[in-house]
Amino acid sequence: MRIGEVLVGQGDSIRAALLAIDRSGWSRAFVADSAGRLVGAVSESAIRQALLDGIGLESRLYPFMEDAGVSTKPGAGRAEVIDLMHTLGLRELPVVDQDGRLVEVHSDLAVAGPAHRGNVAVIMAGGRGSRLAPLTDHVPKPMLPVAGRPILERLVMHLVGSGITRIFISVNYLNEVIEQHFGDGRAFGCRIEYLREDEAVPLGTGGSLRLLAQQDCEITEPILVMNGDLVTAFSVGGLLEAHAGEDVVATVATTRYEHQVPFGVLEQTSGRLVRIVEKPVPSWPVNAGIYVIEPKLISEIPEGRLFLITELLDQCLKRGWPIGLWQVREHWQDIGRPAELAQARGQA
Template sequence: MRIAEVLVGQNDSMRAVLRAIDRSGFSRAFVADSSGRLVGAICEADVRRALLNGAVLESPAHPLVLDVGISTKPEVGRAEAIDLMHALGVRELPVVDDTGRVVGVHTEHALAGALQRHNAAVIMAGGRGTRLAPLTDHLPKPMVTVAGRPILERLVLHLVGSGINRIFISVNYLGEVIEEHFGDGSSFGCQIEYLREDRAVPLGTGGSLRLLTRFGVIDEPLLVMNGDLVTDFSVGGLLDAHSGGNVVATIATASYEHQVPFGVLEQTDGRLVRVVEKPVSSWPVNAGIYVLEPELISTIPPGRLFPITELLDQCLERGRPVGLWPLREHWQDIGMPVELAQARGQA
C-alpha cells in the first residue's frame, strides 16, 4: 500500500477520513499538509461520534485532528519500533523523515499475541563508566545514546514490549539524571522503582539486589541485567528456559570468538598431521543478563560490595544448579569507546 493512500489532507472531509481508515485497516487516519509533513491524526471513533452528534460525511474533519503523540525515524529498527508501540499502547506508529514528512507506518499486527508476564526486572545502572570518560563525566553510562536514544531507555522499552511491566533500576553515580528521565515509568508504559545505593558504599551488581526487600515480596523469577547493553534478546525465551530448567539461576551467554593469526600445526608424535590456517575458536561468555529465583535475594549479604558472580559461585558451592541460555539475537556490551563506536555504526 502506498503511503499516500493512508494519509488525508488538512481540509478533507469525514468521508475521506473514513475511506483512508477503510483502505488501511488502521484505527486512525494520519493528517499531512500539502508537503506531506505530519500534522496529526483523526481517530475513527471520533469521526463516528461526530456523525452521531449531527455532523455529515461531507463535514470538514479538521476539528477532530489530535496530536499524534509519538512518531519514529526511518533509521529506527523494526524491533525497537515494535517495543515502543507496545510500551505506549499504540496500534500504529508513523515514520517521519528529518523534514517531518510521513514516509511509512509501523502497524499493530507485529505485536499480536504478546504475552504479559508477572516477572519483575532489575536493570543495573549505577556504574561510573570510567572507560568512556570524558563522555561519562556528567552523564551515567547507561544514558549514553545509540541511534538517538539512551541505552537504558532502549532496554526499558524492550522489556515493556516483551511483557515486563514492573522494572527496578539500580542507581548510584548521577542517579538523579536517570530518575529525572524515567520518573515513575508511566510515560514508558510501566512502573519504575529505584534501588538507591549509598554513594559512599557501592554494592555492585549483586549487592543492590538485597535492596529489593524494601519493596515487598518478589515471588516470580527475577530478570536481572546490566544497563550498558544494546540487545534485542528474547525476554520470553530466557524466562521460559529458566522455568523449564529446574535451576535456581540462569545466565544468558554470548559467544566470544578469537582467531589465531597464524597457521596452527596439528601433530602426533612430532610429525605433522595437518595445517589449520588461522583457525577460529569460540567460547560462551557471560552476557550480563540473568534470571534468579526469588529465594536467592535473601542470601545476598546486606551493605557491602557483592558482585552477582559471587552469588552464582555460592550456588555452585552449595550444589544448586545454574543453567546457561545461549543468546541468538544481537547483543553488544558498551564498556569501551570502540564498542560504543561500533554500536553507533562508526567503526
Template sequence: MRDAFTVVDMNDLSDVFVVDDSTRLVGAVSEQDLRRALLGGVSLDDPITPLVRPWRATANQAADRAAVLDLMRALGVRNIPVVDSVDRVIGLHVERRIIGVPKLPNWAVIMAGGKGTRLGSLTKTVPKPMLTVAGRPILERLVLHLVGSGVEKIFLSVNYLANIIEKHFGDGGHLGCSIEYLREDPDVPLGTGGALRLLGDLGYQADYPLLVMNGDLVTNFSVSGLLEAHRKEQVLATIATSTYHHEVPFGVLRSERNQLTRIVEKPIQEWPVNAGIYTVDPVLIGRIPVDQEFPITRLFEDCLSRGEKVGLWPLRDDWQDIGRPNELAQARGQ
C-alpha cells in the same frame, strides 16, 4: 461507526484499524474522520467502509520497540499495527503502551549505577547507560525492549549521577511501564548483585523469577525465550551467554611424538561468555548479603557449591556490551 467510536474511547486511540474476516489489515480510519462524518450527517449505525484509507506503516513481531517509536515520530503517527508474516493484525504499538502483547508477571532489574571509568571523559557528566546509540540512551532502549516484550514493572539500580537517570525516566509512565529506583549509597557501591537486596527496602518480594541485566547493553534478546528456558530447565538461575571468538594470528602446528601431522592456518577459537543478562529465582535474593558489594556471579558460584543447577542460555540475537570507547563507536556504526 458506533463500534469504531467505542474502540477509540476504550483505548484512547487516534486511529481505528480495520481487518478482513481473516484479520488481515485492510486500512485505518482516524478519529478526526469519524467525527467529521458525524458532523456531515452519517449515522452511528452506518458502516465505516467509505472512510477507510490505506495504512502501510506496520511492524513485525520481532520489531524493536525503540525503532517502532522512531518510525512513529518520522511518519507523524501515534499507532502502528503489529502484523504476522501474512499481514494478520496481532497487536498494536501505541505511543505509551503496546496492545496485544501478553503481559509478563516477571519484574526486571537493570543495573545502572556504574561509573563507566573505562569510557574516560565520555562519562564525566553522563552516566554510562545514558550514552546514546542511534539518538536514544542505551538504558532507554533496554527499557523499551522490556516493555515491548510484556514487562510492566522495572527497577533501576542507580548510584553514579543517579539524578540524570531519575529525571529522564520518572515513573516510567511515558514509556508504558512502572519504574522504581534501587538507590545505592554513593559511598557503598553494591555491585551487580548486592543491589537486589534493596528490593526488600521498598517492600517488594518477588513471586516470579526476576530478569536482571546490566544497563550498558545494546541487545534485542528474546525475553520470553530466556524465561521459558529458565522454566523448562528447572534451575535456580540462568545466565545468557554470548560467544567470544579469538583468531590465532599464526599457523598452528599439530603434532604427535614431535612430528608434524597438520598445519592449521590462523584457527579461530570460541568460548561462551557471560552476556550480563540473567534470570534469578526469588529464593536466591535472601542469600545476598546486606549493604555489601556483591558481584552477581558470586551468587551463581554459591549455587554450584550447594550442588544446585545454574542454566546457560545462548543468545541468538544481536548483543553489544558498551564498556570501552571502541565498543560504543561500533554500536554507533562509526
C-alpha cells in the same frame, strides 16, 4: 499466521484483498509478485471507495494498488520500529529483506506489547563508566545515546514490549540524571522504582539486588536481572521460558566470544604434524550480563557490601544448586569501551 497467507498478487481480485485484510487484521493488503517481492499495497479505505463507486468484488485490485511506502529491514529493534511508525503515523510497517521480499509486517497493535508477565526486572545502572570518560563525566554510561535514544531507555522499552511492566533500576553515579529521565515509568508504559546505593559504598551487581528486600512488594516469580549498558534485542520470553522449563535456581544468558588467531595453527599427534589450520577463529560461550534468578536467592546476598552477582552464582554451585545456561541468538553488544560505543553507533 504465515506471511504468505496474507499476501495477494497483482492479478488477484478485490475480494482476495478483502479476505487478506480480514485474516491479518491490518488496514492494508500487501501485494507481492511471484517471487514474494513487495510491489505495493491496497488499503481498506481504497477498496471501500471502489465498492461505493460500483466496482465489483471480482474486479482486479491492480488499478487501486498504491506504493507500499516506508519499510524496514529484518532485525530492526523495537525502539526503531516504534519511532518510525509513530513519526509517520503508520498502522503497519512492512519488513523487507535484501532481495525485496516481504518477510514480516509490524502492526501498531503488535508493537504495543504482548500479554503482561508477572516477573519483575532489575537493571544495573549504577556504574561510573570510567573507561568511557570524558563522555561519562556528566552523563551516566547507560544514558549515553545510541541511534538517538539512551541505552537504558532502549532496554526499558524492550522489556515493556516483552510484557514486563514492573522494573527496578539500580542507581548510584549521577542517579538524578536517570531518575529525572524516567520518573515513575508511566511515560514508558511501566512502573519504575529505584534501588539507590550509597555513593560511598558501591554494592556491585549482586549487592544492590539485596535492596529488593526493602521494597514494598512480594516477589514470587523469577527475577530478570541485566546490566544497563547492553544494546540487545534478546528474547525475554525465550529466556524466562527456558528458565521455567528447568529445575534450576538461576539461568545465565550467554553469547559467543571469537578470537582471530593471526597464525597458522599446527595440529600434531606424537610429535608429527597432522594438519595446518590457517588463522582459525575459535569461540567460547561468555557471560552476556543477563540473568534469571529465583526470588529465594535474594536472602543469600550479604547486606551493605560490594558483592558481584557472579559471587552469588559461585555460592550456588558450591552448594550443589543447579544453574542453567541459555544462548542469546539475537544481536547483543556490551558498551564498555569507546570502540564498542562507536560500533553500536555505526561509526566503526
